[in-house]
Amino acid sequence: MSTAAPAPKANMGQPVPRYDGVAKVTGHAQYAADVPLANPAYAYLVTSSIAKGRIDGFDLTEAKTMRGVIDIFTHENAEKLKEIKFFSNGGYASTTIVPLNSPEIAHEGEIVAVVVAETFEAARDAAHRVKVKYTAETPTTTFDSPGTTSARAKGQNAMFKEDPKVGDFANAFDQAEVKFTATYETPTQHHNPMELFATSCVWNGDQLTIYEPSQFVYGLKNGVAQQLGIDADKVRVINAYVGGAFGSKGSTTPRTAIIASLARRLNRPVKLVASRDQGFTIATYRAETRHDIQIGASRDGRLVALRHEGEEISSRADAYCVGGTKTTTRLYACPNVDSLVSIVRADRNTPGFMRSPPEVPYVFALESAMDELAVELKMDPIELRRVNDTTKEPISGKPYTSRSLMACFDEGAKTFGWDKRAATPKSLADGDWLIGYGCATACYPTQMGAAAARVRLQRDGRARVEIAGHDLGTGAYTVIAQAAAERLGIPYEKVSVSLGDTRLPPAPVAGGSNSTASTCSAVITVCDQIRHRLFQALMPNETLADKAKETVGVGQTPASKAEQSGQPLDREKAFDALGVSAIEEYGEWKPEGAPKDSLQALHSGLVRMVGGPDLGGKIAYAFGAEFVELRVNRFTHEIRVPRLVGAFAAGRIMNPRTARSQLMGGLIWGMSSALFEATELDERYARYVNDNLADYLVPVNADTPSVDVILLSETDEHIDPAGVKGLGELGNVGTAAAVCNAIYNATGQRIRKLPVRLEKIEV
Amino acid sequence: MQPFVFQSANDPSAAMQALAASGGNNVTEAPVQALAGGTTLIDLMKLDVMRPSTVIDINPLSGAWSQINLEGENLRLGAMARMADVAAHPEIQKAYPVVADSLKLAASAQLRNMATLGGNVLQRTRCTYFRDISYGNCNKRNPGSGCAAMEGVNRMHAVLGTSDQCIATYAGDFAQSLIALDGTVEIIGKSGTRSIAFAQLHRQPGNSPQIETTLAPGELISGFMIPGRWPRSVYLKARDRQSYEFALASAAVALDMQNGVVRDARLALGGVATVPWRAREAEGLLKEQKFDDALAERVADAAFAGATPRHHNAFKIALGKRVVARALYQAATMEV
CATH class of the missing domain: 3.30.43.10 (Uridine Diphospho-n-acetylenolpyruvylglucosamine Reductase, domain 2)
Structure with missing residues (x-):
């Protein structure tokens, strides 16, 4: 055991090394763009430099005659792709804006041409020589820009179901002893996974194989098939490893069908690796949000009224919405709650899921406001959370399946040394640096979806698990192998796992932190089918057992009971009894309360996720408490974070090593979302300016000297067979609020608009 | 490409x-x-x-042009010396902390291992509009086409040495210590070798931002010379993150002090100007004066007297002043 591999507590698996660790560090792991193709042509995108208007024409003379150029495709000569439904409205598409279908431009960086050449370099050079003539119109960029339209999210976006409310907010707020109101803002952010948006398409007759990093291979397969107008059975997506995704690779972006169409036309494999800056506009992002929070409380800190109004930017074409009020209205006990989410449309590419989509912006607002309220009440911010802790969510009174929020605060506070915090701002200093402490609640809904798996167990104790799940660097291979090993009673090292291929049984989108719960539950279900067969081979069934007891008076455990009791199994004996050397089982698992058609939908690449505020009459969330020590330089106003501590409880922890790593990454990203990450918009042109990793700031190692992750033991029997809540997106929720709360503690200054930059500090 | x-x-x-x-x-x-x-x-x-x-x-040419020579009164640095090697040189750290720190605080370890001193001083601006050819309006790339940064996102841009043609910041750090310490640059061309003051190497944008230096095509920088020793010197760099990031404002300060009185002072600014920027008038205020915080603040004010802020970068004036005052204080109080 070590820092990287914490010793397991109760209800935790072993911190076994990563299944794919050696392959990755030795470079053997093949990512999509690494897969060798026979005689590929290379595609390079040309994207629009205007955000609104139309293409008048192209001058391709120079580009077409350059050495190595095969052809250039534009809306004038490319195949028209079929429009497919938007992901958030039950479809596959990241956006319904389909480039190359018309001369109209809907956003900056829309694909306007694809150059195909014999080499990547030739394609890129020719792309730089493509001249596009536009008629530009003045675009609408963001909130408060001329030309925005705003409307309630409800009714526009199928994933946003309700504006939660209960009681009489207006009256209760009016009567409240203490009233607090503030506005918070979060910026545009882009995922920037290390692995770029790559796509390779290979046709073999009418069979299409796609190599692309994806969080949802079945979705991509079906989405592309629809766009091309072909049978989904003709499409295979292969993607064994994903080099980071964070939500950006969950839905079908237009590029895939475009590349597939060109490959078919050229009768040759075509490979695209989009550039870093193109990734800002050909995929999705986290749009900027605004929040009005109103809290009414009693003098002793009990919330009596809460209102959260959120506004989010989306494209003209699609009503993307994160709608985090479903979480913030249910987090604390409060009898009178009101909320409203609106979508504001601008001339932008369609936003999309980005790690903890609803919670990161919405919980930032609520948890900042809670800290402000604590200041106003002269209460310790942890005590304020304790006073308002609850076992039932306030909107419809559903009980939490389990909730260890205050245990997280208590454990985290102890490790962090919260008792050394001075309540009065500007009290602590070290030389040139003012020191501040801050904390906030982290929470994330426990979600899951139907999944299928195939497991093969051999007499010699080796097993193979097949499921079209996805490992985004998260540890999916590892925890799936652990789940199978444990259930089949064989060593972890004996299990091989295949993921990321549509030839395998389907798993849901690797989003919403559902993967471990869904895939492991399916794998456990199938392993149980195998166990069942083995036990049946060795032991009598119930009737026989009963009969034996009647006749000879000696009881024998029936197979069904032995199976459930976790009794060890003599595997070799069972195989011999069956007279076979291997057993293979296919099985499907569906969470409680999942729609009837969940599995059918899953095979078609459609998502039917359940959980969070509605899991069979209960509410299921994972919780955490996050602590930040932050320093502000008195002279330069530079902000540094020497220490982050997070304590988390998320049901069963499959592997403390991978869990710690996920949560550590989350804490760092959460800190980054407050202090570093922001996509800058040139409002004149509705263009992203810092669209590269030099100017889009993310923390470097020197910015994250100490990150401490505490895993709490928690058992939850009301969620799924794996007992797992999911924690991939838990770690970066609340961190931004903890950072701003620490800035207040260090400087006495409250920052409500992210990112925090040194010029915003006044000390 | x-x-x-x-x-x-x-x-x-x-x-x-x-x-x-x-x-x-x-x-x-x-x-x-x-x-x-x-x-x-x-x-x-x-x-x-x-x-x-x-x-x-x-x-x-690395073999011949990478020498680091501290013999005699001067420091001579070959143009092909790598940033990392100079930054790690113990005698430079002692006799020229400003030089070592300006190199150490630049870029990332990987870049410092590759980058040479000669290339580093010629590093081109990080102006995002300059670096993105999809913006047609860049006077540096396409003379006469306009400047997208002027009314655009210009938080990182310059407030000193700007013109109505260009506000792109000179991004480097090491150049600030060279210009502060009256460094000279050795240039080799087809007609032989010449040596000029480092301050003469870069050109402010004026009406021709596309021409950035006084080097002629075909010329190469072969080395640098810094006269004298400057053990009481500091490079202070304020930036958004702790490493691998350009300066929002930086100051290269070198002082010669006796009994609390400044005998000689050098001040250069980074991250705020279109070229390596020597604040001569401001540093002049220090000479023969007893150092205190009030004096440091007067110097800082003077250093930014001619600054022209744009929409997003006005903060650089206040920040730059605080950085100058703090760097002066650190230099004045350092143990030598």
Whole structure:
């Protein structure tokens, strides 16, 4: 055991090394763009430099005659792709804006041409020589820009179901002893996974194989098939490893069908690796949000009224919405709650899921406001959370399946040394640096979806698990192998796992932190089918057992009971009894309360996720408490974070090593979302300016000297067979609020608009 | 990146000969470019901002041009010395902390291992509009086309030495210590070697932002010389993150003090100007004065007296002043 591999507590698996660790560090792991193709042509995108208007024409003379150029495709000569439904409205598409279908431009960086050449370099050079003539119109960029339209999210976006409310907010707020109101803002952010948006398409007759990093291979397969107008059975997506995704690779972006169409036309494999800056506009992002929070409380800190109004930017074409009020209205006990989410449309590419989509912006607002309220009440911010802790969510009174929020605060506070915090701002200093402490609640809904798996167990104790799940660097291979090993009673090292291929049984989108719960539950279900067969081979069934007891008076455990009791199994004996050397089982698992058609939908690449505020009459969330020590330089106003501590409880922890790593990454990203990450918009042109990793700031190692992750033991029997809540997106929720709360503690200054930059500090 | 001819120059005369084919009057637009560490050139070629048809690898000159020489009263640095090697040199750390720190606080460890001093001082601006060819309006790339940064996102841009044509910031750090310490730069060309004050190397944008230096096409920097020793010197750099990030404002300060009185003072500013920026008038206020905080603040005010802020970068004036005052304080109080 070590820092990287914490010793397991109760209800935790072993911190076994990563299944794919050696392959990755030795470079053997093949990512999509690494897969060798026979005689590929290379595609390079040309994207629009205007955000609104139309293409008048192209001058391709120079580009077409350059050495190595095969052809250039534009809306004038490319195949028209079929429009497919938007992901958030039950479809596959990241956006319904389909480039190359018309001369109209809907956003900056829309694909306007694809150059195909014999080499990547030739394609890129020719792309730089493509001249596009536009008629530009003045675009609408963001909130408060001329030309925005705003409307309630409800009714526009199928994933946003309700504006939660209960009681009489207006009256209760009016009567409240203490009233607090503030506005918070979060910026545009882009995922920037290390692995770029790559796509390779290979046709073999009418069979299409796609190599692309994806969080949802079945979705991509079906989405592309629809766009091309072909049978989904003709499409295979292969993607064994994903080099980071964070939500950006969950839905079908237009590029895939475009590349597939060109490959078919050229009768040759075509490979695209989009550039870093193109990734800002050909995929999705986290749009900027605004929040009005109103809290009414009693003098002793009990919330009596809460209102959260959120506004989010989306494209003209699609009503993307994160709608985090479903979480913030249910987090604390409060009898009178009101909320409203609106979508504001601008001339932008369609936003999309980005790690903890609803919670990161919405919980930032609520948890900042809670800290402000604590200041106003002269209460310790942890005590304020304790006073308002609850076992039932306030909107419809559903009980939490389990909730260890205050245990997280208590454990985290102890490790962090919260008792050394001075309540009065500007009290602590070290030389040139003012020191501040801050904390906030982290929470994330426990979600899951139907999944299928195939497991093969051999007499010699080796097993193979097949499921079209996805490992985004998260540890999916590892925890799936652990789940199978444990259930089949064989060593972890004996299990091989295949993921990321549509030839395998389907798993849901690797989003919403559902993967471990869904895939492991399916794998456990199938392993149980195998166990069942083995036990049946060795032991009598119930009737026989009963009969034996009647006749000879000696009881024998029936197979069904032995199976459930976790009794060890003599595997070799069972195989011999069956007279076979291997057993293979296919099985499907569906969470409680999942729609009837969940599995059918899953095979078609459609998502039917359940959980969070509605899991069979209960509410299921994972919780955490996050602590930040932050320093502000008195002279330069530079902000540094020497220490982050997070304590988390998320049901069963499959592997403390991978869990710690996920949560550590989350804490760092959460800190980054407050202090570093922001996509800058040139409002004149509705263009992203810092669209590269030099100017889009993310923390470097020197910015994250100490990150401490505490895993709490928690058992939850009301969620799924794996007992797992999911924690991939838990770690970066609340961190931004903890950072701003620490800035207040260090400087006495409250920052409500992210990112925090040194010029915003006044000390 | 357009296809280019790649040649290697094994000695200075071969380099001169290869570069002589260049012609034109602007080094940055010359069709023949020299490649040292490659940390700027390759980047800009991939972005299609620079399009040389021939690239001359001058790394074979490293042997002759990498020396670090502290013999005598002066410091001589070869142009091909790597940033990391100079930053780690114990005698430079002692006799010229400002030089060592300006190198150490620049870029990332990987870049410092590759980048040479000569290439570093010629590092081109990080202006995002300059580096993105999809913006048509950039006077530096397309003279006369306008400046997208002027009314655009200009938080990182310059407040000193700007013109109505260009506000792009000079991004480097090491140049600030060279200009502060009255460094000279040795330049080798086809007609021999010349030496000029480092302060004469860079040109403010004025009406021709496309011309960034006084180097002629075909010339190479062979080395730098810094006269005297400056153990009481500091490089203070304020930036958004702790490493691998350009300065929002920086100050190179060197003081010669006796009994609390400043005998000689040098001050240069980074991250705020279009070129390496020596604040001569401001540093003049320090001479023969007893150092205190009030004096430091007067110097800081004077250093930014002529600053022209734009929409997003006005904070650099206040920040720059605090950085100058703090750097002066650190230099004045350091143990030497």
